[in-house]
Every structure is written in structure tokens, then in C-alpha cells.
Amino acid sequence: MIDPGAHAGFILAAYAATAIILGGVILASWLSLRAARARLQRLEALFPDGGKRPS
Amino acid sequence: MNAWTALLLRDLRLARRVGAGAELGLVFFLILVSLLPFAIGADQRFISRIAPAFLWLSALLATLLGLDRLLQADEEEGVLDQFLLSGTPLELIVLAKALAHWLVTGLPLSLAAPLLGLMLAIEPQAMAPLALSLLIGTPALTLIGLIGAALTVSLKRGGLLLSVLVLPLTVPTLIFGATLVKEAALGRPYTTPMMLLGGMTLLMLVIAPVSAAAALRHARQ
Amino acid sequence: MNDARPTSWLQLANPAVFNRWADRLLGPLVIVTLGLFAYGLYGTFFLSPADYQQGDTVRIMYIHVPAAWLALFVYAGMVFSALGTLVFRHPMADVAQKAAAPLGAAFTLVCLITGSIWGKPTWGTWWQWDARMTSVLVLLLIYLGIMALWRAVDDPLRAARAVAILTLVGAVNLPIIKFSVDWWYTLHQPASVFRLDGPTIHPSMLKPLLIMALGYLGLYLVLLLVRMKTELTLRRIDRLQRLAAGIPGERA
Numbered sequence A: 001m002i003d004p005g006a007h008a009g010f011i012l013a014a015y016a017a018t019a020i021i022l023g024g025v026i027l028a029s030w031l032s033l034r035a036a037r038a039r040l041q042r043l044e045a046l047f048p049d050g051g052k053r054p055s
Numbered sequence B: 001m002n003a004w005t006a007l008l009l010r011d012l013r014l015a016r017r018v019g020a021g022a023e024l025g026l027v028f029f030l031i032l033v034s035l036l037p038f039a040i041g042a043d044q045r046f047i048s049r050i051a052p053a054f055l056w057l058s059a060l061l062a063t064l065l066g067l068d069r070l071l072q073a074d075e076e077e078g079v080l081d082q083f084l085l086s087g088t089p090l091e092l093i094v095l096a097k098a099l100a101h102w103l104v105t106g107l108p109l110s111l112a113a114p115l116l117g118l119m120l121a122i123e124p125q126a127m128a129p130l131a132l133s134l135l136i137g138t139p140a141l142t143l144i145g146l147i148g149a150a151l152t153v154s155l156k157r158g159g160l161l162l163s164v165l166v167l168p169l170t171v172p173t174l175i176f177g178a179t180l181v182k183e184a185a186l187g188r189p190y191t192t193p194m195m196l197l198g199g200m201t202l203l204m205l206v207i208a209p210v211s212a213a214a215a216l217r218h219a220r221q
Numbered sequence C: 001m002n003d004a005r006p007t008s009w010l011q012l013a014n015p016a017v018f019n020r021w022a023d024r025l026l027g028p029l030v031i032v033t034l035g036l037f038a039y040g041l042y043g044t045f046f047l048s049p050a051d052y053q054q055g056d057t058v059r060i061m062y063i064h065v066p067a068a069w070l071a072l073f074v075y076a077g078m079v080f081s082a083l084g085t086l087v088f089r090h091p092m093a094d095v096a097q098k099a100a101a102p103l104g105a106a107f108t109l110v111c112l113i114t115g116s117i118w119g120k121p122t123w124g125t126w127w128q129w130d131a132r133m134t135s136v137l138v139l140l141l142i143y144l145g146i147m148a149l150w151r152a153v154d155d156p157l158r159a160a161r162a163v164a165i166l167t168l169v170g171a172v173n174l175p176i177i178k179f180s181v182d183w184w185y186t187l188h189q190p191a192s193v194f195r196l197d198g199p200t201i202h203p204s205m206l207k208p209l210l211i212m213a214l215g216y217l218g219l220y221l222v223l224l225l226v227r228m229k230t231e232l233t234l235r236r237i238d239r240l241q242r243l244a245a246g247i248p249g250e251r252a
Helices: A008-044 B003-017 B022-040 B044-064 B072-077 B079-085 B090-104 B106-119 B124-151 B159-185 B191-220 C015-047 C056-088 C091-123 C131-152 C156-187 C203-244
Strands: none
Touching: A008 C056, A008 C091, A008 C203, B003 B090, B022 B044, B022 B106, B044 B106, B044 B124, B044 B159, B072 B079, B072 B191, B079 B090, B090 B106, B090 B124, B090 B191, B106 B124, B124 B159, B124 B191, B124 C156, B159 B191, B159 C131, B159 C156, B191 C156, C015 C056, C015 C091, C015 C203, C056 C091, C056 C131, C056 C156, C056 C203, C091 C131, C091 C156, C091 C203, C131 C156
């Protein structure tokens, strides 16, 4: 079991730093996928044949 | 005279003409060394302690000079194509370029280093090992730089990127070289770092021309 | 359309086939990863004991050590992709490599930062020039170099090949760097050396550690797939834009 000893702050800081870095990467990856998809959809609307198979 | 020696001599001549020859690299080295006391103070004993490390770092930085144009100019002007037409393998061509670069940077640096070591109050018994370590180690630095030069050959402003790519790879060479001098300064045997340093140079002698040639081939496709 | 099974890696070279498989894999993978993290974190804080020497700070190990493993694992994967790019010219290899590099850098950064925070109560300083921390720092620098080269070269195909060569050169150098840094460290060994690895680790700590490592691996795979899909979408956008601009010889 956890015993909030003298070093609780360090443990918290380590987990927070990990969450921030990995969370940031997750958020950035997800947002860029969404943005790319939106751009592609707008662009594909320009092609009435619905976008042929990718070469 | 075959194409390989022709390329080597041409590069040496070019280096002398455009003023990027041995003298300027040495002046750069000298400037770095004279800046050190301004940064850390005139305490001889302290300077003497960090001198081996500092001389090696300076050599590392001085070797980076001019690397970004090492292959670029020839690539742009089609000189590399001409030499390729002569039937010389690309691996040997880039090796000649690296050798020329080392002859005008690494070699004079190694020979001048003991003098600069004198200014930095390096231990007398470390003078010869200092020159020796640079003689053995600077070829490895040039060869690692050759890989960076080939990877950034198509980039207009590749200088900074080249340093970022190359410097982490020079860690082992720096460790072995600086340790060699430090051990010698302490009067201890330095055979192990010398062997390791030589091994680094031999390994790079194999890896660098092959990867640099591969990078050049892919860049021109 | 749905019957298309990738019978070989070559078939996965088709972005459409890849996308379909990535979409099928992503959902289950996210669920598994979340489960692993939930169980791993529970094990970290409630099931595993405090270390008799370090007390509760040992709980930082469960996020620090898997990050170090992943930092190396991602690089190994990139070497694999680099060979795929250079030798087999597999079109997905460079997409994978481009997607992986920032993830490897992120895990390396997590490893360094948690190591530093762990170091403060254990060593008394935020940064110790110890052999392993220093090697990981050099690994981060190599990752940053690879990412910089990706950005610098415009043409994706050329960039992919240059990065592949750099990755392979780095792979040859990494063991030497590791060796040289270890060697350097033994010459400058400080008085007290703190060691965690080795067979001394107790099984009650090993299990949560392995589960956290699997969680990290799952997270990496999820992000890799997402980033590969993004890269493929961006390339398709690029093709369509060229087509819209009426550049001849371009197909959608």
C-alpha cells in the first residue's frame, strides 16, 4: 500500500511529467489525424468521381 | 596519374586557393584556446586540468568547419559526375574528399596542438600523447563528418543540421581521445584508450565511405 | 472489398489495405492498452511493496524503466523500417519510420525526466552524469537529429532514404556509444553507485513492471498506427492538390 512518505511529491511529479508528455503526444497525434482527414474530405469534394483508388 | 590522386590534389589546391586551407583552421583553433582563459579565469592549475578536454573539444569543433561544403560544391557543379564517369567508385571518391579535408584540418591541428597545450600549461609528459591522440582520432571525426556532409548535400543551409546529426556520433571518439591525454597527463599508461581510438578510426574508415556514397546515390536519384 | 486479407507484406503496401487493417486493429488495441495501464497502475500503487532502501520512490521505476525499454525498442523498429526502405523499397516502411521517430523521442524524454525526478531523492541531485542516463541522453540527441533531417528535406522519398541511412549509421554507433560511455563512467566512478537492475528485483515488483511495459508497448502501437494513417492522408492530400492544380502526369 502507499504510504505518503517524504517523497510523495517526487512520485507525483514523475507521474505527472509522464502523463503530460505522453498525453501531449496522444493529443497531438489525434488532432493532426483529425485535421488531415478534414482537409482530405474538403479536397475530395472537388473530385466528383469520389477520389479514385490511390495509386 | 589516376583519377583518385587527381581529385585529392585538386581538393588540396582548391583549399589553398580559397583560403580555407590549413592556416585558417589553425587560427580558429588558436582563437578558441585564447578565449578559454577569458571564460574561466587565469588560474593556471585549473586551466591545466581541463586543457586535454578543451583541446579535444576545440579539435572537434574545428573539424566541423567547412564540412557542409565538402561535397555540396562538387555535387552542384557536376564535378562528382565527372569523376564517376572516370570509373572510380563513389566510395573511393568520397574517401579522397575526406582525406583532403583531413590533410588541411586534422593533420595541422594535431601537429600544432602541443604548442597550444604549452599555452594551456598541460603536463609535459602529455604533449606527445596529445599530438598522437589527435593524429589517431581526428580522421574518425572527419569521416563521421563525411556521412553528415553526404546526408545534407542537397540542403541549402545544411551547416547547423549537419552539426546536429554528426556531433552525437562523435561521443566515443571524444571519450577515448580526451581520456588518452588525461591518463598521460596523470602519468598513467594509455594503451587502452589508444587502441580504442584507433579502432574507432578504422571502423569509421569502413562505415563512412559506404554510407556517404549510399546517401549521395539516393540523393541524386 | 472486405475480403481483402493481407496475405503478404507486399499487399500491405497498398495504403487502402493498410488503412482498413489499421482501423480494424485500432479499437481492440486501445481497449487492451487502457486495460493494461489500469491494471499496471493499480499494481504499481497497491500491490507492489515499497523498496526497503528507497521507500516509495521506487514506484517511479514502473514508468521510468518501461520508457527506457521502449526508447530502444522504437529505435530497433526504425532500423527494421530503414532496411525496408533501402533494401526492399517497401512504401510503408518510410511511413512507419517517419511516424515512429517522434514517438521514440517522447519515450526517451519520459525516461530522462522521470530518471531525473527519481534521482533527486535517491542521489540528491537532479542530474547525475551516470552511464545509463548519459547514454539515453545521446539516444535522445540522435532521435532529434533524425527528426530534424525529416523536416529539412522536402521530397518525402529522398528524406526517407537519407533518414534510413542515418538510422542505420546510428544503429551501428549506438552500441559503441553505450560501450564508450560505460567505459568512461568506470573511470570517473563516484563513491556511491545506485543500482536497481539485475536479478535483485523482487517478483512482486517485476509483475507490475512487465504489465506497465506492455501498456507502453500498446500505447506505442496505437500512436504508430494513428500517425501512419495521418501521414498517408497527408500524402493523398498532396497528390490530390497536384491533381487539382492540373499538374500533368499525376494520378489521384
